[in-house]
Amino acid sequence: MGQAAISILLTGDLVLDEPDGAHWLEGIAPALRSADLSIGHLEVPHTRRGAELKGDVPAPGAPPENLAAIAQAGFGMLSLAGNHIADCGAEGIADTIAGLDGLGVAHTGAGLTLAAARRPAVTVVGGMAVALLSYNCVGPEMSWAGEDQAGCAYLRIETADGAPIAPAADLAILTEEAVETLRADIATARDQADLVLVALHKGIVHTPARLAPYERAVSHAAIEAGADAVTGHHAHIVRGIEFHRGKPIFHGLGNGCVVTRALSPAQDHPARAAWAQRRKAMFGFEPDPAYGLAPFHPEAVNAFIGRLSVGQDGAIRAGIVPVHVEPPGRPVLASPERAEEIGAYVERITREAGLSAIKIGADGWVSEETA
Numbered sequence: 246m247g248q249a250a251i252s253i254l255l256t257g258d259l260v261l262d263e264p265d266g267a268h269w270l271e272g273i274a275p276a277l278r279s280a281d282l283s284i285g286h287l288e289v290p291h292t293r294r295g296a297e298l299k300g301d302v303p304a305p306g307a308p309p310e311n312l313a314a315i316a317q318a319g320f321g322m323l324s325l326a327g328n329h330i331a332d333c334g335a336e337g338i339a340d341t342i343a344g345l346d347g348l349g350v351a352h353t354g355a356g357l358t359l360a361a362a363r364r365p366a367v368t369v370v371g372g373m374a375v376a377l378l379s380y381n382c383v384g385p386e387m388s389w390a391g392e393d394q395a396g397c398a399y400l401r402i403e404t405a406d407g408a409p410i411a412p413a414a415d416l417a418i419l420t421e422e423a424v425e426t427l428r429a430d431i432a433t434a435r436d437q438a439d440l441v442l443v444a445l446h447k448g449i450v451h452t453p454a455r456l457a458p459y460e461r462a463v464s465h466a467a468i469e470a471g472a473d474a475v476t477g478h479h480a481h482i483v484r485g486i487e488f489h490r491g492k493p494i495f496h497g498l499g500n501g502c503v504v505t506r507a508l509s510p511a512q513d514h515p516a517r518a519a520w521a522q523r524r525k526a527m528f529g530f531e532p533d534p535a536y537g538l539a540p541f542h543p544e545a546v547n548a549f550i551g552r553l554s555v556g557q558d559g560a561i562r563a564g565i566v567p568v569h570v571e572p573p574g575r576p577v578l579a580s581p582e583r584a585e586e587i588g589a590y591v592e593r594i595t596r597e598a599g600l601s602a603i604k605i606g607a608d609g610w611v612s613e614e615t616a
Contacts, residue, residue, distance in 0.1 A: 256501030266314030354379025539574025
């Protein structure tokens with residue numbers, strides 16, 4: 246009898262600024278621990294050091310001890326390339342990487358040099374080598390790694406109006422430079438692994454359904470360069486799911502677990518307080534006051550963990566594990582009734598984004614609808 250398929254779970258942003266990280270993760274930890282491999286996106290540095298990065302709305306360093314909670318919850322691999330990982334400078338990146346290394350958690354997407362940030366994370370599960378690559382598509386450029394500069398791996402997406410590349414800019418145009426980076430890095434990862442996953446920090450924050458002009462292009466480019474699956478995060482709300490050349494793309498995994506006071510208007514930090522007010526004007530919603538640690542769009546309570554089943558022959562099935570977000574921001578595995586609602590929500594936003602219609606079964610597996 247041949248070896249069984251391996252199971253992989255995928256979450257979006259992890260921001261654990263609050264004490265007792267285990268408490269905030271325990272509602273989804275049973276699912277994460279049940280998989281052969283669980284992968285998340287670490288949004289912020291875990292450090293007590295570093296100078297605050299100027300220019301974007303800076304995230305504070307999260308408690309270093311919460312890295313252990315992330316590992317204990319079942320995460321074995323993390324993507325790091327995002328718009329906040331450099332917010333505490335090189336020291337914050339160094340401390341985060343050292344903490345993950347000490348816990349045996351594989352990681353990719355940030356480093357003290359660009360070469361280190363682009364190096365794939367590789368782990369072996371069920372006799373299959375799995376590689377992960379991680380890229381920031383939204384800027385700001387000051388967070389990007391260089392030949393001798395700490396930061397994150399990135400894919401250059403140009404703005405429609407020539408403005409500087411930044412998370413709030415009108416990002417629109419996939420560059421040939423980005424495509425060449427994907428081709429080179431995926432080829433390198435393919436030499437080391439049977440399965441290659443690409444994590445993209447991309448999209449329009451706090452906005453249901455809608456995809457930016459470059460999102461399908463960059464995701465398709467990753468598949469065409471040899472990736473077996475693509476995941477997205479950054480928007481703090483889930484997005485639709487599509488298949489390209491038979492390979493799954495999760496356009497937005499939403500929040501894996503975000504509990505932070507840095508997004509609340511009620512704080513002393515001027516830049517963070519100003520962003521909370523600007524966010525209200527830009528995106529047209531008032532956060533539910535019950536969600537004081539996760540003040541996101543009301544629809545962000547419809548969450549999920551991405552799910553892959555990979556056969557030894559390379560065949561891939563994609564699905565979701567529905568998740569409900571409880572006040573003040575704690576994710577929990579959804580009840581059957583909520584799971585049905587969340588599945589219908591993902592089907593709807595997939596259609597509204599202009600993607601091919603999908604059907605999510607009662608078991609969470611996703612299939613393309615046929616005409």
